[in-house]
Amino acid sequence: MAAATERAAAALQTSQRVAVLLGAGISVGSGIPDFRSPGGMYDTLRPDLLTATPAQRALMARDPTAVVSWTIFRENQLPYLELRRPFILGINEGRWKPSLAHYFLQELQDRGKLHRCYSQNIDGLELMTGLDRSRVVTCHGSLGAISCEFCGKPADRDWFTSALRSSIRDIYGTDDSAPKTSTPISCPACGRPGLKPSTVLYGRSLPGDFFEAMEADFPSTIDLVIVVGTSLTVSPANQIPCLAARDTPRIVVNMEPVGEDLGLDFASKRDIFLGGACDDSFANLLRELGWSSTFASKPAGERRQQHQQHQQHQQNAEQEVAIEALLVKIKDQARSKELGLGARRVLLSDMLDSLRHLEHEIDADQWLYEEQPLLN
Numbered sequence: 083m084a085a086a087t088e089r090a091a092a093a094l095q096t097s098q099r100v101a102v103l104l105g106a107g108i109s110v111g112s113g114i115p116d117f118r119s120p121g122g123m124y125d126t127l128r129p130d131l132l133t134a135t136p137a138q139r140a141l142m143a144r145d146p147t148a149v150v151s152w153t154i155f156r157e158n159q160l161p162y163l164e165l166r167r168p169f170i171l172g173i174n175e176g177r178w179k180p181s182l183a184h185y186f187l188q189e190l191q192d193r194g195k196l197h198r199c200y201s202q203n204i205d206g207l208e209l210m211t212g213l214d215r216s217r218v219v220t221c222h223g224s225l226g227a228i229s230c231e232f233c234g235k236p237a238d239r240d241w242f243t244s245a246l247r248s249s250i251r252d253i254y255g256t257d258d259s260a261p262k263t264s265t266p267i268s269c270p271a272c273g274r275p276g277l278k279p280s281t282v283l284y285g286r287s288l289p290g291d292f293f294e295a296m297e298a299d300f301p302s303t304i305d306l307v308i309v310v311g312t313s314l315t316v317s318p319a320n321q322i323p324c325l326a327a328r329d330t331p332r333i334v335v336n337m338e339p340v341g342e343d344l345g346l347d348f349a350s351k352r353d354i355f356l357g358g359a360c361d362d363s364f365a366n367l368l369r370e371l372g373w374s375s376t377f378a379s380k381p382a383g384e385r386r387q388q389h390q391q392h393q394q395h396q397q398n399a400e401q402e403v404a405i406e407a408l409l410v411k412i413k414d415q416a417r418s419k420e421l422g423l424g425a426r427r428v429l430l431s432d433m434l435d436s437l438r439h440l441e442h443e444i445d446a447d448q449w450l451y452e453e454q455p456l457l458n
C-alpha cells in the first residue's frame with residue numbers, strides 16, 4: 083500500500099464534500115493544552131485548590147471531568163470558573179491564534195471541498211480562520227458567548243470577563259491582581275449565579291444544530307471524513323466516522339491511532355492514519371497535494387508564519403533566561419567550598435551538559451524555523 087500521506091492526498095483530490103471532526107489535539111499547536119493528554123487539564127486537575135465541599139472534591143478526584151459537569155455546577159459554580167478563568171480571559175484577549183492545521187480547513191473551503199466542520203473544541207480557533215460560520219457546528223458550544231445555565235439568557239461578554247477577573251480567584255498563581263477568595267457572579271436576568279461561557283457541561287444536552295447537521299450529512303452526502311486531534315471517546319460526536327457510508331474513506335490525523343474500537347481499521351484500504359503533530363501532518367499533506375505555494379501566499383499563511391516567528395522569539399527568550407540562570411549556578415558552584423573537589427567536578431560536568439543541551443535545542447529550533455519553514 084502507498085504511504086499514508088500519499089493515500090490521504092489521493093482521497094482529498096477526489097473528494098468533494100468533506101466532513102471534518104475536530105478535537106483538542108488540533109489546538110495544541112496553538113498553545114492550548116489537550117485536556118485528555120498527559121499534562122492536560124484532567125491529568126493535572128488539583129481538586130484541593132478549588133473552592134468546593136469535601137464531597138465535591140472527592141467527586142472531582144474520582145472523575146476529573148466532574149469539574150465541568152452539570153452535577154457540580156448546579157450546586158457550586160466556583161470550581162468551573164476557577165479552573166477556566168485563565169482560559170476564558172485568554173480567549174477574550176485573543177491570546178491564542180489558529181495554527182496551520184486550522185488554516186488547512188479554510189484551504190479545503192476555498193477549494194470547494196469542505197462541507198461541514200464538526201468541532202468539539204470550545205476555543206473557537208477554527209472560526210478565526212475565515213471559515214464560513216454556517217459550515218461549522220460547535221458540538222460542545224463556545225467560549226466566545228456568555229449565557230446563564232439556569233435561565234438561558236445571554237450576557238455581555240466584556241462585562242462577564244471583567245466580573246470574572248475581579249470575582250474569581252486565580253488557582254494557577256499567575257495573576258497577582260486576582261482576589262484571594264472567589265465570589266459567585268450573579269446573572270443580571272434571574273439573579274442566580276449561573277453565568278458562564280455557553281459551552282456544554284457534561285450531563286447537559288448538545289445543541290440542536292449538531293443533530294440536524296448529522297442527519298443532513300450522513301450517510302450519503304459526505305464523501306470523505308477527516309478526524310483531527312480527538313481521542314474519539316466522547317459520545318455522540320465520536321459516532322461521526324461510523325455514520326459515513328461503508329466505502330467512504332476516513333483519515334485520522336492524531337498523535338496516536340484512535341477509533342479502532344469503533345470499527346476504524348488502518349490496515350484496510352478504507353482508513354488512513356497520519357500520526358504525529360497535526361500541524362506537521364497537514365504541512366505534509368499540503369506538499370503532497372501541491373497546495374503549499376497557494377496556501378502560503380494567502381494572508382492566512384502569512385499570519386501563520388508571523389505567528390511562528392513570534393513563538394520562536396518567545397522560545398528563544400525563555401531559553402536565554404534558562405542559560406543565564408545556569409551560568410550563575412555554574413559560577414557559584416565553581417567557587418563554592420562546601421563540597422570537595424571531586425564532587426564539585428561531577429556537579430559542574432552535569433551542569434555543563436545541561437548547558438550544551440540548551441544550546442543544541444536553540445540550534446535545532448533555528449534550523450527548524452529558518453532552514454525548513456513549515457510552509458515551503
Ligand SMILES: [Zn+2]
Pocket residue numbers: 230231232233234235269270271272273274276
Ligand atoms: Zn440567569
